[in-house]
Amino acid sequence: QAQLVESGGGLGQPGGSLRLSCVASGRAFSSYDLGWFRQAPGKERELVAAIPWRGEDLYYSDSVKGRFMISRDNAKNTVYLQMNNLKSDDTAVYSCAAAYGSSWRQTGKFDYWGQGTQVTVSS
Numbered sequence: 427q428a429q430l431v432e433s434g435g436g437l438g439q440p441g442g443s444l445r446l447s448c449v450a451s452g453r454a455f456s457s458y459d460l461g462w463f464r465q466a467p468g469k470e471r472e473l474v475a476a477i478p479w480r481g482e483d484l485y486y487s488d489s490v491k492g493r494f495m496i497s498r499d500n501a502k503n504t505v506y507l508q509m510n511n512l513k514s515d516d517t518a519v520y521s522c523a524a525a526y527g528s529s530w531r532q533t534g535k536f537d538y539w540g541q542g543t544q545v546t547v548s549s
Contacts, residue, residue, distance in 0.1 A: 428452040428538045430522050435543030438512045442547075446507040448522030448540055456500035459525045461485075461536060462507045464518035464545075473534060474520075475507060485531070489515070512547045520545050 434446040446462065461476035475496035476485040484496060495508040505522055520543055523536035530536055 428524070430524060430538055430540035432520065432522050432540045432543040435520060435545045438509070438516075438545065438547045440512060440514060440547055440549055442512050443508070443510045444512065444545060445509070446520055446522075446543060446545070448505045448507075450503045450505070450522075450524060450538075453524070453538070455503050455524055457526070458537075459528060459530060460496075460498055460505040461523050461525065461530070462496060462505070462520055463523055463536075464516075464520045465542075466515075466518040469518075473530075476530065477505065478528065509545070514547050516545060516547050518545060519543065 429451050430448055432448045438444045457479050459478045462474050463471050464474050465471040474487045474490045477496045477498050493511045498505045522540045524538040525536040
């Protein structure tokens with residue numbers, strides 16, 4: 427059974443950093459594109475970063491470009507989201523997701539989801 431489990435959320439300071447991790451199991455996730463979504467209260471879910479299975483042609487939303495960095499370790503079935511220069515607008519539940527193939531670039535749809543981890547940015 428496919429499972430994605432996030433960790434690393436919590437309280438971050440404005441201008442500070444947090445690193446999220448997501449461990450995938452139950453599928454050959456090294457062949458999947460992986461992404462990080464976030465959803466803040468009252469807002470739509472947003473894809474903030476994604477990394478294809480080969481690790482090339484990364485995607486970042488305009489809201490996090492230049493501040494966040496996505497990476498993956500296929501040997502560990504893990505995807506990371508390094509979040510730097512945090513802002514209060516980054517406060518949200520962050521979820522990792524997996525997609526087989528690249529159709530997510532057109533549809534935004536992923537096949538498997540984690541439960542999410544809360545990130546709160548506040549002084």
